[in-house]
Amino acid sequence: MQTKTVKEIADYVGGRVLGSEKVVISAAATLDTAGPGQITFLSNPKYTPKVQATQAAAVLVAVPVNTDAVQIITEDPYYAFMQVVVLLHGHREHPKVGISPQASIDASAKLGEGTQVSAFASVGANAVLGKNCYLYPGVCIGPNVQIGDDCIFYPNAVIYDGCRIGHRVIVQSNAAVGQDGFGFATHKGVHHKIPQIGRVVLEDDVEIGAGCAIERGTLDDTVIGQGSKIGDLVAIGHGTKIGAHCLLVPQVGVAGSATLGHHCVLGGQAGIVGHIKVGNLVKIGAKSGVINDVPDGATIVGTPAIDAGTARRAYSLIEYLPEMKKKIKELERKVEKLNPDQP
Amino acid sequence: MQTKTVKEIADYVGGRVLGSEKVVISAAATLDTAGPGQITFLSNPKYTPKVQATQAAAVLVAVPVNTDAVQIITEDPYYAFMQVVVLLHGHREHPKVGISPQASIDASAKLGEGTQVSAFASVGANAVLGKNCYLYPGVCIGPNVQIGDDCIFYPNAVIYDGCRIGHRVIVQSNAAVGQDGFGFATHKGVHHKIPQIGRVVLEDDVEIGAGCAIERGTLDDTVIGQGSKIGDLVAIGHGTKIGAHCLLVPQVGVAGSATLGHHCVLGGQAGIVGHIKVGNLVKIGAKSGVINDVPDGATIVGTPAIDAGTARRAYSLIEYLPEMKKKIKELERKVEKLNPDQP
């Protein structure tokens, strides 16, 4: 942890200071908890009253607010805040382990300069790792895997044979990448395993959450596009293609052979059936079940998932079904009375 | 496994015997399968006929039942049964491993008396473990982690750097505690990782199920309150606070910055959105999706989750929607006929 003056921070994020530039900041904090010596941010205008009442020393804002805190005016306060957290606190520092004598590295594997391998991590035959990668304890890199530079594999992450991993990829603990797709040919009531000869490709800057399960493709590769971030406990089916810069929140499931465009956002526990095509810039609500193709730019919710605006009205009416049923019955009675002979 | 007489068991649980105190019991069993020499229990009165028909040697009951089995009358038969299972079968005994020469323990780590570390387990720099903890193979305790006494970490459980763990905590296999929260600042279409500088705090007597993923906080800690039990494959978001004595059944997901009170029970696959407040003693049905604050003592079900009584009637009517639609159409036709000129 470092301390910085407001001026240093404003210069770093390219912001303009309202108040004393000399105030010293030692930590970043949330709007609810920030106190003296701390910096926070306002990105959602509805929390403006909290900025007015804050004890924080400084606050990142898009437009000036009436507050005692020093303000740093910047176009995208949340992005600036991220920069400040990096500046003050930094990203995690990994223990220096070099190549642990307690690791198991096949003689044919190639490790780039600066790559470190912790105790109980293993690297298979003909695997190729780039520079400055870091393998925590228990990580298992299978044979013939290719990995770029600056990747981090947290404890017990597993990369199966033959997968391809780009630069700056992060795989959190206990995630599995490249296990066999769920592919069986059922013949006379018995399920026969189909060899899964495709791979998983994780493009540059992908992050895979803890406990994820990313299946390799049956014949084609499973692909997670550049910059996409996958939350914890997400399951991706075999042969599925996730586009660039998507966000898949924890516990999402995408079945096999589905295609997602770029910049899609999937809420927690959402599920997508196999073999469908989801466009670009699609937003899918938490817990939604998507069973049909989705056009570019759509925002959908529910199971089955429909347009979010419609869904919010419609799903909130389920509560009134008993009342609606009763009213229909009452209407039937009244109409019957009005004209009992009508067919 | 030990054998005990009915009298010994009754004394142990503080119950009163109806029948022979000398009957010898060698095992605990379910009401459906219990046979000679075995003890079972009745906690739900609807299964009383099963007690009348049981072949069990003894049964724990709250009120006397007409049965050939010896009865032990006790206020809370299920709790008494738990005590009997402990008495007869005991909790799991862990292999005595001491400090395995195949473990990796940083020289600066401190291990309390009686703490055992299996092969391929690792303990990072400045980690402090209390007395009588047990680390199974492949467990990874990160740097600066603090752990109380009598904790058990099953194979390949991972505790990230800096987390705080109380006494008598159990973490099942392949669970991850303290991985980075899913926090990114999106700027010009690119997701930038926000360092997650909060920790995970597991208070005393917490149990974490197999394959769970408990995110560390972005700035504040993620907290699982005293005595709360988390089922398998549960995802907890960054900065979320779970109160004391909650039960989260397998596959539950709680998004970031949510707050749950004490003694909440969440059914399987239930999901809770971020930033909401769930009160104390709340019951949430399996598969429910909770999107709003929930008051103390509420029982809610459905997606979106509503009062359980209303929900049971309402959701069961979805089945009749086609019929309701048809009836409305029919009514429109009839009303039209009754007065075709009406606007």
Added chain:
Amino acid sequence: MQTKTVKEIADYVGGRVLGSEKVVISAAATLDTAGPGQITFLSNPKYTPKVQATQAAAVLVAVPVNTDAVQIITEDPYYAFMQVVVLLHGHREHPKVGISPQASIDASAKLGEGTQVSAFASVGANAVLGKNCYLYPGVCIGPNVQIGDDCIFYPNAVIYDGCRIGHRVIVQSNAAVGQDGFGFATHKGVHHKIPQIGRVVLEDDVEIGAGCAIERGTLDDTVIGQGSKIGDLVAIGHGTKIGAHCLLVPQVGVAGSATLGHHCVLGGQAGIVGHIKVGNLVKIGAKSGVINDVPDGATIVGTPAIDAGTARRAYSLIEYLPEMKKKIKELERKVEKLNPDQP
């Protein structure tokens, strides 16, 4: 990878050739991507136009199609395709590791002939493994586990003490088999752990997906029946019995003490409450929530799950609830006008 002539392939799968038997095939591919030198298949007639347009060298079909590709006519093209993938590409070959000096095997454990144990894998006291099993790095086999022949345990898979595993069982990475069931007796607001003394039994030919969590039984065993295939991140509760030849797709959850018959298929993210009985040959749609017993042969969908035909009509009408509500109101107004005095 091998090359084979169409004749060799047709003989292998027992099919009849339409076209040149001498064409050489080097790889299997999907209908969408197959090109020269490759073989593909048609199992769903709706994709017949794709076969007509394919660049593939050969195609497996049930009935002849108008296409330039050589055709192999066979009763079950998907099954034949599986055989061809095995013939051309084979199942995964495991690195020859013998018994790694970096493994940890208890002196009392027994390993069958040909069984291999990788670095950082551990085998507990009195465990018995059959012939030709393969343990990848980080696998943990607990004390007293019994395992048949030809089983494969992928990296970091964990089998708890005392479990029983048949022949040809596959457990993918980071799966946990036999962790404690979620069983607590709540007494005066505190949850007391009930020792889980049952086991998990995986019968012959079972496959367990990556990151699964299969709880051991409280008193009775949890059983996964012969030939059943469990997808990734599936949670199975304590004491649950899954019949033979079931398919449980990723992220399914089955609560404790449930019983499933044989040949059931559960779609992704489906959930089944505890203590219910699901018959044989039941199909349960993705994301469904099953809360009642299900008869043999049923196909059900939705939460709560109902007959699939009804469900598809009913759930698709949720979208029209606002319109239905409006129409009811309108009808009430009109009927009121027709006879304002009517009670």
